[in-house]
Amino acid sequence: MIRNTEYARRRRQLMRLAGEDAIVIVPAAPERIRSHDTHHPYRQSSDLLYLCGFREPESVLVLVPGRKAGQALLFCRERDRERETWEGRRLGPEAAAEALGLDDAWDVADIDEILPGLIEGRSRVFYEFGRDREFDLRVLGWVERVRGKARQGVPPPHEFLQLGHLLHEMRLFKSRDELRVMRRAAAIAAEAHCAAMRAVRPGLHEYAIEAELIYRFRRHGAVPAYESIVGAGANACVLHYRDNDAPLRDGDLLLVDAGAELHGYASDITRTYPVNGRFSAAQRAIYDLVLEAQRAAIAEVRPGNHWDAPHEAAVRVLAEGFLRLGLLKGSLDKVLEDHGYRRFYMHRTGHWLGLDVHDVGDYRIDGEPRLLEPGMVLTVEPGCYVAPDSKGVPARWRGIGVRIEDDVVVTADGCEVLTDGVPREPEAIEALIAEGRRRDP
Ligand code: GLY
Ligand code: MN
Ligand code: MN
Secondary structure (H helix, E strand, O other), rough: OOOOOHHHHHHHHHHHHHOOOOOEEEEEOOOOOOEOOOOOOOOOHHHHHHHHHOOOOOOOEEOOOOOOOEEEEEEEEEOOOOHHHHHHHOOOOHHHHHHHHHOOOEEEEHHHHHHHHOOOOOEEEEEEOOHHHHHHHHHHHHHHHHHHOOOOOOOOOEEOOOOOOHHHHHOOOOOOOHHHHHHHHHHHHHHHHHHHHHHOOOOOOOHHHHHHHHHHHHOOEEEEEOOOOEEEEEHHHOOOOOOOOOEOOOOOOEEEEEOOOOOOOOOOOOEEEEEOOOOOOOHHHHHHHHHHHHHHHHOOOOOEEEEOOHHHHHHHHHHHHHHHHHOOOOOOHHHHOOOOHHOOOOOOOOOOOOOOOOOOOOOOOOOOOOOOOOOOOOEOOOEEEOOOOOOHHHOHHHEEEEEEOEEEEOOOOOEEOOOOOOOOHHHHHHHHHHHOOOOOO
């Protein structure tokens, strides 16, 4: 869990960056209908979570740096016995300030009355425009109300800035407390992947493996950080495969991309392994190549290296391998220059990881890949995908899809792999599958 003292530290830092003449407005994520009158599971906006940890919908955090009567303010739903009986408990404004360590809290039903008064006299509004159309219009409406008072000598704000510009740079660097939660999220996901490996066998369906993952996540109070990808055989070549309903066949590989989210923080792991417990020679050749690419990429994760360095290292190993295995023809230089390798490796080698699985934070600064710095967390996930209908490719490689994905944090002198709890060496994977068979023949 993240403590209130840490949330307070983050808000102080953000207010310092925003300046004394600013106001910061951070709304809750909207609730989404799944069908008719049932909703998708509610997930709070990561920005709001980051700044106060409050999980209820229909709330708005407002930071007013330097305001004498209180700087950190929350609008949230009033308590309501009848609604709470049906929909669940609400903290309510009365308890919210104390519970969350904020200066004040009001009923969100009164926000139209109160917020324009807080905007008055502030020259800059920090808000993430373009994420929630409906809320954008409300912000503009509040600003209009202040503009309407200009003749009474109330100066309206004249600068509107994307909050993410400040906030997402802060979110990119993980604190010690955040890393503690992320290590735990990674350990839960690793345990779930191990359980999935022990359970795999021909005759099951992809969803049975997904069930193993969800069971492990929920046992530890975590939820899936994204829809798990469980793709057998050629389904592994569909990068965002989510049907998860095909049978597991003897001789196929199974690609499992699944991560746990704990206290809002994501993990993101992919393992690929044989349904029958033994890699074939062709599967093993591709697997070893992807593993070699991942090792080369992880070796490049250290402070001072460019964000692109792990990707470039992975691409070089993969391109060499594609030539060696006869997947591509020509010279290495040409394959790298023309991006010919993209036929079998069409995605990047990783992304930032944090409250969002594809976390916020710029990858480039002034057009140049940024330097890695301690506290950044990223995934390293090379792969190789040979579509079953690939033309001009030796038949033995067709329909093989492999990805190996781990989560790493940049440390002072290199990196720490958070997801070592699940094996990636092929022998260790085969041993774990065999253990599952022994336990439950
Ligand atoms: N599971 C999403 C990704 O690997 O980026
Ligand atoms: Mn990923
Ligand atoms: Mn993934």
